[in-house]
Amino acid sequence: MRVLVTGGAGFIGANFVHQTVAERPDTQVTVLDALTYAGNPTSLAPLGDAVTLVQGDVADTGLVDRLVTETDLVVHFAAESHNDNSLEDPFPFVRTNLVGTFTLLEAVRRHGVRYHHISTDEVYGDLELDDPGRFTEDTPYNPSSPYSSTKAGSDLLVRAWVRSFGIQATLSNCSNNYGPYQHVEKFIPRQITNVLSGIRPKLYGQGHNVRDWIHVEDHNTAVWTIIDKGRPGETYLIGADGEMDNRSVVEMILELTGRPADAYDLVADRPGHDLRYAIDSTKLRTELGWTPRYPSFHDGLAATVDWYRTHQDWWQADKAAVEARYARTGQ
Numbered sequence: 001m002r003v004l005v006t007g008g009a010g011f012i013g014a015n016f017v018h019q020t021v022a023e024r025p026d027t028q029v030t031v032l033d034a035l036t037y038a039g040n041p042t043s044l045a046p047l048g049d050a051v052t053l054v055q056g057d058v059a060d061t062g063l064v065d066r067l068v069t070e071t072d073l074v075v076h077f078a079a080e081s082h083n084d085n086s087l088e089d090p091f092p093f094v095r096t097n098l099v100g101t102f103t104l105l106e107a108v109r110r111h112g113v114r115y116h117h118i119s120t121d122e123v124y125g126d127l128e129l130d131d132p133g134r135f136t137e138d139t140p141y142n143p144s145s146p147y148s149s150t151k152a153g154s155d156l157l158v159r160a161w162v163r164s165f166g167i168q169a170t171l172s173n174c175s176n177n178y179g180p181y182q183h184v185e186k187f188i189p190r191q192i193t194n195v196l197s198g199i200r201p202k203l204y205g206q207g208h209n210v211r212d213w214i215h216v217e218d219h220n221t222a223v224w225t226i227i228d229k230g231r232p233g234e235t236y237l238i239g240a241d242g243e244m245d246n247r248s249v250v251e252m253i254l255e256l257t258g259r260p261a262d263a264y265d266l267v268a269d270r271p272g273h274d275l276r277y278a279i280d281s282t283k284l285r286t287e288l289g290w291t292p293r294y295p296s297f298h299d300g301l302a303a304t305v306d307w308y309r310t311h312q313d314w315w316q317a318d319k320a321a322v323e324a325r326y327a328r329t330g331q
Contacts, residue, residue, distance in 0.1 A: 002028045004071040006058050006104065007078030008051075009033035011182040012118070014043035015216045016077065016223065021050045024224075032056055032067060033078065034096075042314060043181045058100030061107075068107040073114045073227065076104055079154075081120075083147050084185075087271060090146035097150035098157070105161045108169075115169040116227050117158045121212070121237070122148035123173060126274030129210060134280035135173075137235050144272050155235075162233045170230040172223060174238040175279045178300070179216035180307045184315050185322045187211075188301070191250050191264075192308045193319055195257045202326075205269035207247030210276035214240040215300040218292040222281075225290045239279025240292040242300075252298065256305045 003020065007013040008031030020027055030052045033039040044051055056063045058078045068074060078100060080086065080093040101117070108115045124135045125142030141156075143149040161167045178188040191201040222238040230236060244252075251261045284290050294300035308315065 001026070001073060002030070002071045004030050004032060004067050004074045006032045006074070006076045006100075007039070009035060009039035009041055009043055009053065010077060011038070011179075011186075012177055012216055012219060013077035014040070014181045015179060016075065016220045017044060017051055018047065019217065019220050020224075021047050028052075030054060030067060030071065032058065032064070034058070037318075038081070038183050040181070040183075040314075059095055059103050061103055064103050064107045065110070068104070068111050068113050071113060073116070074104060074108055075116045075118070075223065075227070076101065077118045079118075079151065081147060083122075083145050084270060086146035086150075090150075093146050093150045097147075097154050101154035101157050105157060105167065109161060109165050109167050112168075114227075115158075115167060116223065117155065117169060117171045118223070119155050119171060119173045120148065120151050121173050121175050121239075121277045121279055122274065123152040123155060124277075127276040127278060129208060129276050131276070134239075134278040135237060136280045137237055137283055144274055159233075159235075168232045170226050170232060171235040172226055172238050173235065173279075174219050174222070175212035175214050175240070175242065175277060177216045177219050178213055179304050180311070181314070182216070184318050185325075187246070188213075188249065188253070188304065189308060189315070190322070191253050192257075192305055193315055195253060195259060196309060196312070197319060199323070201250045201253065201264040202267045203246055203250055203264055204267060204273060206266065207250065208245050209273060210243055210245045210278070211249075212239050212278045213242035213244060213249075213297055213300075214238065214292070215294040215304075218294055221293065222284060222290050225288050226284070229288045236284045236288070237279050237281050238284060239281040240295065240297075242297045243276075243278055244297060249301075252301055253305065256302055
């Protein structure tokens with residue numbers, strides 16, 4: 001099989017590529033990535049010639065069309081994904097998440113290529129902290145930021161192209177990922193690298209906001225399960241029952257690094273900060289038989305802390321710039 005992975009030098013995409021090369025050695029992998037600040041070619045360097053990396057924009061019609069003609073499957077990870085950045089400048093999110101998805105959909109429609117679309121649980125908005133409910137495939141969309149609204153729009157484009165043009169596509173909406181190769185601007189790697197750099201971790205508000213965490217390896221095994229077994233046109237929610245409030249996550253990172261559990265600071269909350277996300281992955285588990293490899297968040301987080309501790313050469317060059325940007329906003 002020939003697979004085109006968009007955003008394959010980014011966090012989740014790079015892990016997907018590593019996993020694919022390791023577990024599906026007969027697969028030919030081409031990565032299309034714009035190599036913005038969030039796309040790091042060194043994340044793919046250990047794979048050598050097993051992967052072809054093409055630097056380019058998913059909104060580039062000519063380039064995308066040429067690459068799609070040479071593939072059997074498109075897995076679309078490419079996205080602008082940082083909520084804080086979307087509040088500062090929404091336009092890149094519109095271009096990549098909406099125009100980029102449209103460009104890919106038109107290409108797979110022209111050439112009859114199978115397509116899988118990666119999305120987020122943030123399209124559903126948020127839940128109250130005391131709400132026992134979880135998001136399901138039937139939850140109405142209610143995005144609250146430029147990032148989540150453009151991802152919601154991209155999901156709707158895929159569904160429309162399935163219904164209107166009959167493309168062979170599946171969709172997945174996943175809870176918050178963590179693991180190797182995640183940019184240090186994101187919550188978990190930022191706190192880990194803060195501690196490893198001698199900087200006190202920082203929490204928005206009181207740290208009560210809840211996220212449903214999943215190790216990136218589990219996300220990607222679920223994606224391949226959907227590609228292999230999922231029904232065309234269907235959406236599957238991916239989650240590993242990893243609900244935890246941000247304060248508890250930071251305290252666990254401090255525990256895993258041998259620091260006092262209260263060695264962190266509180267900063268002003270960000271605008272529109274969603275309260276709680278929670279995924280019900282019953283459909284994925286019962287229909288397709290998927291189960292996570294990291295059912296324990298503590299074990300997955302411990303492995304992630306170890307990865308950042310032993311790969312400081314991968315993240316140190318970006319750390320100072322990220323912290324300088326946060327410092328300008330008091331965060």
